[in-house]
Amino acid sequence: MNSNEPAAYDAVVLAGGGARRLGGADKPGVRVGGRALLDRVLGACADARATVVVAAPRPTPRPVLWTREEPPGAGPVAALDAGLRRVTQDDVLVLSADLPFLAPDTVRRLLTALRSGGAEGALLTDADGRDQPLVAAYRTTALRRELAVLTTSHGNLTGLPLRRLTAGLDLARVPDPVGSFDCDTWDDIATARARIREHDHVLDEWISAVKDELGVDLDVDTGVLLDLARDAAHGVARPAAPLTTFLVGYAAAQAGGGPEAVAEGARKAAALAVRWAQEAEKEAGQEAGRDKAAETGGPGPDAG
Template identity: 70%
Template sequence: MLAGGAAGRLGGADKPALSVGGRTLLDRVLGACADAGDTVVVGPRRPTARAVRWAREQPPGGGPLAALAAGLRHTAAATTLVLSADLPFLRAETVRSLLAEVVRGGSGVEGVLLADPGGRDQPLVAAYRTEPLRRELALLATEYGSLSGLPLRLLTAELSLGRLPHPDASFDCDTWEDVAAARARIRDDGRVLDEWITAAKAELGIDLDVDTTALLDLARDAAHGVARPAAPLTTFLVGYAAAQRGGGPEAVAELTRKAVGLARRWAEEAEGPGGTAPAGRSGAAPGEAAGGQGQQPGDKAEESE
């Protein structure tokens, strides 16, 4: 996963650390690829919800190809999932579909890219066979003397690639408007409860498939038909997590504080700093390439796995 870059259109903010739906963008992407045998994050070290291996391109800020090469040095897997760290709507099922398409394509397919609704390739939301990646990166390094600053299209143009269309998984947060749109979408399009439960489980350190319909029916019956969905479900998760730790008032108190902290962060997103685009940060700086780091339009040069 590539989690570096200057985030020029965000005024230099630490983009992977921005919160969407109570979780950082980086943690959201890490959650989508939790089944990976080994996870390498290329970029500055940051707190993460699960353990990862860190790597850094040299020099720092050398762009996506340099970052990708740095990450590949830490994996021996036959297939490499390459993801940017600013994908709020990426889901595990999409990741599994990318990997399955690589297998289905056989030896004639060296990778599968996600295609956005406009049909544009997303080379940093993709699964690649590792050896072709190593081969082409080595050839580019020899040809240009360095991978630093080179655009992703130089790599993808040399690979035999399949495409997997998806309506929203490639949505990325390059600007403050993108961040605000992602936060609003999570709250307003019917996914808010699922998003909250996922965030709460991650915060509490539990992995549990919650039958929300049954629990909400029970809550409505107990409350004589008055439903406050997030409250009973969150309380249930706190109790479950406390039981996993052996129970007791200390466990309940600690986990309740965590859930309260998550709820406060959730609420602050709509009102606190970064909730709307700060003045002067709504567009690209003069002369800045889209996404920074010298990539071409349609490329993403900041983040992958």
């Protein structure tokens, strides 16, 4: 592994449960900003070596491993135990499937907090300072050790609360009231849906939703594309903005795709838009000169 690359990790996403406070709705499939809650969580941990989802299989925007706790509905500790059986990395990210604002940066912060000291786990705390053990990174061996202790003590893991598992771990804590926000009720869902439509969030949320819908995994400089759209709209005509950005994307795909191809296509199209606008301005100036010459009887601007 390159020394500049982050250490590998696996992810376990708990996506079962009865969602009683949502009236039994399929909570992982509830859409916020046009994307299922589960899909949003999977997007935040897209660089995991393997992602294990503990739930009945369903379509997802990227490949994952599926497993179930035994018996189904046995609770979060049993679900985590089932997920860990598919984990091979030393560090594991453990997440619930109802985190609308979880972001890759939050995942990196958790892994950094875990690896920068001697802790066995690093978890987020919410706005009230409460631990959130399902938004956390753990040492895989430490979780397996505590699961073995609980199994010996109780005979099985059915119905056990997560605090029984985390009580035996040395934990670091990372305050994050946004990343730890989860959706337990319809009011929570409404809050999440309203927040992503705020001015500071809506564009990023929309782009992420479109990429998920189209199956596109490409990070590009959206500022470059927005500047291009502005130049095309102002320098050519308003409808030129979406058509030009579409053509840049198409050209980038033909060139093999990638952020560099998009940036190069945007650079060329932006330069063309500037030349187009300058030519129009020059022509407008010459037309004005010819009109003035006609009024005064003098030579026009094109007179040699």
